[in-house]
Amino acid sequence: MVRTTYSLADLPEGSTGTIRDIDALSPTARRLLDMGFVPGTPIKAIKRAPMGDPTTYEIRGYQVGLRRTESALIDVEIKPDVK
């Protein structure tokens, strides 16, 4: 099966990916982990703000806006055909 890995920041609007990895060295990542951004969790990019940043994501049934600096810490994978 072919899988593609993205940074969450580059996950296209409207598509869903699965969190694969998160930068363990960043203190910010700790908070994201606590909020449910753990590997294996599906996450959907809902909408980018009109000026291109931040982006709202849907994860574990709630919506949260992240800036690029935060979302870049997370790697997601999506199956190209699911997009």
Place this chain on the structure above:
Amino acid sequence: MSNKITTNSRNVYLVGNPNSGKTSLFNAITGERHRVGNWPGVTVQKIEGITDTANGRLIINDLPGTYSLTPATPEEEIVLKTLDEAATGIIINVVDIANFERNLFLTTQLVELGVNPVVSLNCFDSFTQAGGSIDLQKFSSFTGTTPFPTVARRGEGVSSMIDYLSRPESLTIECCNNMLALPDLWKKAAEDVLACQGLKWASATPVQRYNALRELISLKPLESDIKVQEIRRQLATQLSQGREKPVKVIDLACELASDRYRRIEKLIAACATIPGKSIPAWQEKLDAVLTHRFLGLPIFALMMAWVFWTTFSLGEIPMGWMESLVEMAGNFVKANVQEGLLQELLADGVISGVGGVLVFIPNILILFFWIAILEDSGYMSRAAFIMDRMMNSIGLHGRAFIPMIMGLGCNVPAVLATRIIDNRFQRLLTMLLIPLVTCAARLPVLVLLCGTFFPENPSIWMFSLFFVNLLVLIFLGHMTSFLFKSVENSPFLLEMPPYRLPTAASVWHMLYEKAMHFVEKAGTVILAGAIVIWVLSVFPREVPLSFNYEAELAALKAQAVTAETTEQIAALTHKRDIEQMEGRYMARIGKLMHPVMAPLGFSWRETVSLIPGFLAKESVVSTLTVLYLPYDEDLGKGMRKTGMNKLSAFVFMLFTLLYIPCIATLGVVWRESGSTKFTALSLLVYFVIAYLVSFAALKIGEALQASNGTAAEAVTIVLVGIFAGWYLLRTLLNTFIGRQCNSCAGCSGCPSKNSDCHG
């Protein structure tokens, strides 16, 4: 409210995620109204409330909202710091059941540490309406907690919870197989860490247990001691068993969080049915419009225009009433109190001071009416989402846009509006920058000054003043966020709460609290400041005069009225007034300060006029007019006669614009920041910036004026000009185009490259 423990009182602590309805529950339990909002982070300080039951008193402590015990901000640290104390009382964990998994994370942390909270399963109505269900019996026995379904906004389910809390019998629940408890591997490792400190898990306090766990997942493993390192390595090896990919020590934090969520998922699967779709379709449609790529900004701009217009234009009507009321009171005092010091104190000191406070009330009420509605409806988070990029370009949070734009009307309600920013650092930063936003009251002063000094073309000078002001604002924003980058690393997480209809009660209580808070807290400071300035400007009463004016005036008045005597009387009165003014404390302080200001090319008169400007900037002009009377009736001409040229006038205006916010703004900054140090420091910052900018402007101006200036000087000036322009342009460009496309360039494989970029 005191912490006094009566014989029959229990301490209750509310913990929960931001926006979980914690503050609503607090209000529902205590009946004491506090701010209820629909955005994360309403509670910023520890708030206490009391409720009396048949079995005794409950003291309710509302702790700051947090997603996790691991603090990301100083406010969240409070929760961890209070944990041991709270464990001796009752902990109510407010859980938004509509957002179950994430809310249970905090519950899991508490249970792991041996705390068995009472769980308020809040927003239970929307959960069941969406088709969710939960077996409370199972939930209780699987977690060792006591659950209560509640709808805090409407107070449902609260009375049975209060009843339970006040019951005298033991509140612990025996639970043999806790699904949220720490797995054995982790517990063993934490016990080993505690053993290194000579502690035992069974007898350790929750915070000691928490610290042991924190040691295990610490980011900087090299700092912990050798034994702990060994424990961490062992734990990682044990966790790696049966996995394709071995667990690294650095991944332990990720492992623990994942493990917690696995336990939560299992628990939910065992006792509840979660509705498939938690966000209703109409909300998604509304969101699609309100945060639309093209429509989002105009809609927001229209809303802001409406809020601004009603606050400041419509607000002028009740402000007029306030002003006439104050005037009436003043006239009443003047008519009924004997002429003298008391009358002056009452009329010019107290009443005008009180009027200076009351005049803000209409603005504050109207602005907060809209803020309450925007917040409670959930739109505020969307507004922050839309504006974040722009505000972030000067280091601010998206939520800071509303306070900053309100600053154009008046800095006072703007500073109060910083309450909507939940992060303390961001709030202080916004408070620091707001006084640099030119408020409506400063505008007439600038118009007056520019008209006085530059009667030929005032507008171009106005424009350049605004330009410099904007540069300073952006620069200060950049500088502070750059300087404090290392201190401030809390992540940007903007939760999008569901849209809700604001409740009348919640809006009303916000208005009531805001108005009372302002009058009580900031009002007293503003009043005190007004009186101090008044005292400085009228004391000492008796100024030794160089000449017996009264005798001479009396003699002149006794003579026949001719054009000559009238002129003489006027001249003498002027002279006397000026001499008196020079003798007052204000002028003395001004003269004392003059050496400091002299490098900017100010005479002592300008220096003196800056002191009443502290109260209100328009006083600068009125004071100057009096001080320059002996030279000319016209202020501009008078200033020119004493050697002020266009350049020094411009520098003076620049300084007036920047040097200090008015006392009302300062009062609210002091109260809202809750920090004297911050207020003093920001005052110093404004003063230093004003000084440096004015000095630079003076030097550049001087160099420009000297036509025979060297080439080096000319080059410097041109460079400074280009740099300033580039700086401004770059910030603006960053806002609107920015790095949006750089990131796309970095991901060449992006399949949506064409649709997602440059859009």
